[in-house]
Amino acid sequence: MKRIAIDMDEVVADTMARYLEFYNADFGLNLTREHFHGRRVFEVIDAAHIPTARAYFEQESFFADIPVMPGSQDVIRELSDQYEIFITTAAMDVPCSFSAKYEWLQRHFPFVPARHIVFCGDKGIIAADYLIDDDPKHFRHFRGEGILYTAPHNVRETAFRRVENWDDVRALFLD
Numbered sequence: 676m677k678r679i680a681i682d683m684d685e686v687v688a689d690t691m692a693r694y695l696e697f698y699n700a701d702f703g704l705n706l707t708r709e710h711f712h713g714r715r716v717f718e719v720i721d722a723a724h725i726p727t728a729r730a731y732f733e734q735e736s737f738f739a740d741i742p743v744m745p746g747s748q749d750v751i752r753e754l755s756d757q758y759e760i761f762i763t764t765a766a767m768d769v770p771c772s773f774s775a776k777y778e779w780l781q782r783h784f785p786f787v788p789a790r791h792i793v794f795c796g797d798k799g800i801i802a803a804d805y806l807i808d809d810d811p812k813h814f815r816h817f818r819g820e821g822i823l824y825t826a827p828h829n830v831r832e833t834a835f836r837r838v839e840n841w842d843d844v845r846a847l848f849l850d
């Protein structure tokens with residue numbers, strides 16, 4: 676069986692949607708994903724807002740209610756019949772998120788066993804055939820094939836195979 680490693684934030688978890696919900700409410704704004712095309716969040720928002728905006732990641736309530744990326748549950752369940760699936764998240768970036776992320780995965784992806792959840796730093800350590808991730812930096816030391824999941828910040832990246840959504844993932848691996 677081939678093995679697929681799947682990132683969490685911006686791939687199975689719509690973290691950006693949750694982020695914009697907090698940010699827009701705090702600052703009375705109406706930013707959408709389109710404002711972030713080709714740029715990372717902290718390059719776009721007002722520098723004076725950055726301390727507040729960074730602190731969202733320190734709130735358990737932020738992680739607890741992140742929406743599930745549409746289609747990800749069904750497609751991962753289907754993929755599980757033919758591939759070995761691991762969720763690999765660079766949780767070391769935000770250590771306080773460990774428990775909330777684990778609980779979120781148990782709630783929304785109960786069919787992914789706990790032993791297939793990997794909280795890691797450098798994803799180069801992951802031995803899988805494929806890594807589906809929105810951040811191309813994780814493909815640098817990865818020995819399988821990186822599949823780039825579209826997010827606003829990566830729209831100009833051209834070096835990798837790309838999927839726009841979970842229908843694309845299904846088409847790539849199952850059809």
Ligand SMILES: [Mg+2]
Nearest residue numbers: 682684685809
């Ligand atoms: Mg990600």
